[in-house]
Amino acid sequence: MKRADILSSVILMGLFGFMAWQASQLDMVYRNSPGAGFFPLWLSLAALLVSAGIFVGALRQAAAADRPVRWPEGIGLRRIAGTLGGFLLYAWLITLLGFIVSTALYMLFVARLLGARRWLPSAAVSVLTALGLFLLFKVWLKMGLPTGGLPIP
């Protein structure tokens, strides 16, 4: 955790420093009351200060008391990367293939990635879930779902 805290607090100090600089470009006062930049500036500065505190605290932490962060590795990392990457691709695919086809494809992809062994049940569950969600959200609840270029919605 010590190394992770040092690294993350340095990144956060950079981020909040940048935000403070951005906020300082805005008006600080507007007709006797705080301007657009007042809140963001003071909040960024406060966040910068607290991040610095975490940085110093991590530096002073004894190595013996340290508990390492368990980041995902191996199959866990592959699953997470695949699921999230697939999710972004899915969001893009909806605009091309519509909700039903892209949702069924994404469901099938993640189910296989997470260890669903047999193709037929996986495909059946994926298609039925996509259809069910479409009927529930679009047909019954009239939610505006994105549409694609295919004749299937």
Added chain:
Amino acid sequence: MDIIQHLATGFSIALTPVNILYCFIGAFIGTLVGVLPGIGATVSIAILIPLTVGLGPTTAIIMLAGIYYGAMYGGSTTAILINIPGEAASVATSLDGYQMARQGRAGPALGMSAISSFAAGILSLILLMTLAVPLASYALRFGPPEYFSLMLLGLTIVVSLVGKSMAKGILAGIFGMLLATIGMEPLTGQGRFTFDNVDLMAGIDFVAVVVGLFAIPEVLENMEGPSMEVYRAKIQNLLPTRQDLRQCSGAMVRSAVVGFFIGVLPGSSGAVAAFMAYNVEKNLSKTPERFGAGAIEGVAASEGANNAAVTGAMVPLLSLGIPVSAPMAVLIGAFMIHGLRPGPMLFDKNPDFVWALIASMYVGNVILLVLNLPLVGLWTQLLRVPYPYLAPGILVLCLLGAYGIRSSFFDVGIAVAMGLVGYAMRKLDYPTAPVVLALILSPMLEDALRQSLTLSKGSLTIFVTRPISLTLLILAVVSVVYALLSRRRGRRVSGEGV
């Protein structure tokens, strides 16, 4: 008398077929998400907000509130059957509930948890009615300075939600406040952190933030570990015996009172209420050694208290407009989307809405009792849904929730980005609840500060020269000091325990 009349009006609205239907849907979804791991009440309410846009505000909030207390009912099922609480509030239930299941008494444990939740839910609603109305009438005297001090008091809740590290919790809160500043500033029209991007000028949608911070990291974390255990045993004899009921009657009443008042307190959660009520019962019991080994009073106390805590949390929400927990913060967001301003004016301007909501909670508790007693078999079947199908299903719902409010893929991108941030926050021990709380309260705080300083021509003394504002500021300081002291005490106790 006035309360009875208002409640009668509330029932006449809550008992219309459409409101009963949506109350049922809310309670059903709540139980479902309470049973299933990976998607809790906070996320479910957030995801379903876009779907309620076409409904009337009363119907919409009746459904969303139903999800919250339904989740408290549902969370007990997994806690009892497989020792995995669906909600944090059901952790105390698993102590005795799981032991009862191992002794072949899963049925009475599930039955008692539903009955106790029902009894405590009804009792706590009576407390809600007697407390919220006078508090709201008092708060009608509030002007902008009082609102500023009230919002500041609300933000001190962050201190009690900070988790392991105070600095990290506070930083999470400030991060939430900074997220709220993104977008076009309404008074001057200046863009804040927008970088001339049209999507950023519209601000950050809080549903996308909630979905990203809560749901996505939960799914990702579940992917790291081994797959879920599946419950195979059959459940029999659901109804507790007469002796069980006699044994638990005191626990039900006490847990309602304890849970309700813990729920009213800022920063407290259903989990705290459940443990507190559990400890009360253990201390009062002549045979405390049974607790942890399958005492049915333990189940009754914990489940009664976590349900009553939800009702308790409605007091500051309805009468002052302060959310005391993450699901309540999301519920406030839903109020705003439906054009309702939570706070003292709500009782004055929208009495039909408030009383219909309260009446619907009575209806919802009855629905939940019906859903949880005869249908417990259905809920246990759900535990057999394999995670490879559950995970992508949850993520598709996340996409729909993030996309739904503004029909924008930019919001889906924000949800994914927040998902990564939330995942990193979990790994690095940063709490996520303060982000949501601050995101909701911060714009109201800034607004009230502006109006106050315009009134006082820039003088800060306006906050300390008005008695109610000063009292609220003192309460804010007391709240922080109390949270710090109880944190220190907790640390000392755990240190001694080690």
